[in-house]
Amino acid sequence: MTHNQTNEAVDTKKTSCNNMARFCSDEGKMIIKKFIKKLSFLNFSKYERKRSIPLLNPSKDEIERLTLKEVDSLASEKKYKKALKLIATSIASGAKTNKILLKKAFLLSQIGQYSEAHEIWEKLSNLTNKPKIAALAKKSLETSKHLQTNHINSVKLLIDTLHAIAHKYQQKLNHLPTSKDEYSGENIIPAIRREAEIARAYELPKLSSDIIEQTLQAGLESPLLINDKALTMSMLGQHKKALEILTSLEQEIKNPSIKNTIKESITNLEKSASHHQTKRSIYLIKQSKVLAISSEIEANCIPDEFNANSELEVKSLIFGVAINCIKTNPKACLRIVNSILDYFPDDGASMQLKGEALAELKRDKEAINIWAKLANSEHEETADKARQSISQLLAQKALLISAEKSPQEALSIFIDEHLKINLVPTFNELITPILNQTEPDNETLFDPELEQHQLQLQFNTIVIQRLEAQLINQSNSKNRSPAQNPAAISKTASKAG
Incomplete structure (x- = not known):
């Protein structure tokens, strides 16, 4: 073999070795990259940018730290199922630590999977070589059992309430437990x-609206319940508001399946608006x-129909x-x-009658609130009747x-109650005995018109005096120094007098 041939063989061998080394190095890097990609919580772009930092396999402690950090972030946004998937990925990568298991149990309890959560906490509470973990698991288990009991009791009450609502509409809810005693803690939102x-x-x-609203008020949450609420609102004639709810919800939701459901609902709402109208x-x-x-x-x-x-x-x-039936059965x-108001919410006559029914049921504040709205109606006859009802x-x-x-x-109370709802106090014949008590020496007039006129003047005078007293009180409260004590002023004034 010539000298040149020898050099060529050596060069070829060196090139082959270099290529092999580069291949091994690249292959090693690819294996590590694939492992890191499994951990969705790692920001791989940082490894790409910082070429000077050697790409190393993260330790179990580092995986635990990064996992818990990302899980806490997701949990703060109530993305419990996504956080559980992240923990599953971490455990599959070999990071099945006690802290990660504690967090998994917590997440399971948040989505109502109490049995699995309690099983994990039960095992961790028996760790004799990890007293801090065991104590934390025991405390979490006790708290969760208490919360589970409260949740079950709340849902049981909801079940009874929903059946009562359905009975009012002559319907039966066959997909729910027939009574609260049959409920054992399962997720009832699908039902x-x-x-x-x-x-x-x-x-x-x-009925659909009442079922959904009662469920939401009981604290059960689901974007699909909000979706169903919007569908119901559209049937009740609240088409614009229903679309606003769905559009906002669709922008917030990340879950592809739920997002598609909401998009379908938006499409259906746009098509069915005139149909429901x-x-x-019917x-x-x-x-x-x-x-x-x-x-x-x-x-x-x-x-x-x-x-x-x-x-x-x-x-x-x-x-x-x-x-x-307002007198015989005001509840009915x-x-x-x-x-009527469910489908025609601005119907003045129905609102007036609703106030009268509430008054018959001794729900005076609710009645006055209804009439107070009508008192500002552009329809003078409607407004006048509402004001008379309040008076x-x-x-x-x-x-x-x-x-x-x-x-x-x-x-004073009669006048003040009018002023509270921005109404001018008006004389009402029912207060005649009260006015007569304020001025018992007034001589009796035999002409009804003159007597009515006198009572009206007397009432107007009392209203003016009441308004003047309020204005004086307001003026005094504004002029009084904040540091002054009203009680001290009262005592001082008394002594001075």
């Missing part, structure tokens, strides 16, 4: 969603009939059913008139107060 869906299919959107009368008829039957009142006046004419006729007939009256109710209250307190106090 509740199914019942709400059936209610919509039966053209009872308010044309069926408002929905109202069906709802009013079942509520009348459950309230044990005559429902023959309510038309059949197949013979329904104009919306105005339907609304008028159902309004007649409600007003006919409230149910029926609420049905009548407050006068009745003043009469009761005057039996226990002075007539001046009773009149």
Whole structure:
């Protein structure tokens, strides 16, 4: 072999060795990269950018630290299932540490999987060589069992409430446990969603709405419940608001499956808006009939949905059913008139009647709140009737107060209650005995008109005096130094006098 041939062989061998070394190095790096990619919580771009830092296999402690950091971040956003997937990946990579298991148990408890969570905490609480971990696991187990009991009791109460709501609509909820005693802690949101869906299919959107709202108020959360709520709102005529809810929800949700469900709902809502609008009368008829039957009142006046004419006729007939039972069955009256307002929320006559039904049920504050809204109506007749209703109710209250307190106090309360809701206090005949008590020496007038005029003047004078007193009090409170003590001032003034 010549000298040149020898050199060529040597060079070839060196090149081969270099290539082999580079291949081994590259292959090693690829294995590590693949391992790191399995850990979704690692930001691989940092390794790409910092070429000067050697790519090393992270230790179990480092994997634990990074896992827990990312899991805590997800848990703070209530992304418990995503956090559990991350923990599963970490455990599969060999990082099955006690701290990671503690966190897994916590996440399982947050999604209602108490049995699995308690099993993990039970095992960790028996670790004799890890007293801190054991103590933490024991405390977590006790707390979780307490929370589980509260959750189960809350859901049991919800189950009974939902059955009572369905009974009001003459329906049965066959997908829920028949009683709270049959509930053992399972996730009932799918069953509740199914019942709400059936209610919509039966053209009872308010029942669907009541089921969903009661569930949300009980603390059960799910984006799919919000999705179903929007579908129900659309049937009740709140199409624009329903679309706003779904659009906002679709932007927040990351889960592809849920996101697709919401997108489908948006598409369906856009297509069905006019359809639900044309069926408002039918929905109202069906709802009013079942509520009348459950309230044990005559429902023959309510038309059949197949013979329904104009919306105005339907609304008028159902309004007649409600007003006919306001004295004998105000609870039934409230149910029926609420049905009208479910589909025609701005109907002034129905709002007025709702206030009257609430007053009959001694729910005075609610009645006044309803009438106070009507008192600002552009329709003068509607506004005037609402103001008269408020005055009548407050006068009745003043009469009761005057039996226990002075007539001046009773009149002051009567006036102040008007002012609280931005209404001008008006004379009401019911307060005549109270006014007579304030000035017993007034001579009796035999002309009714003159007597009415005198009472009106007397009342107006009291109103003016009351307003002046309030203005003086406000002025004094503004002028008083914040450091001054009203009680001290009172005592000083008393001594000075």
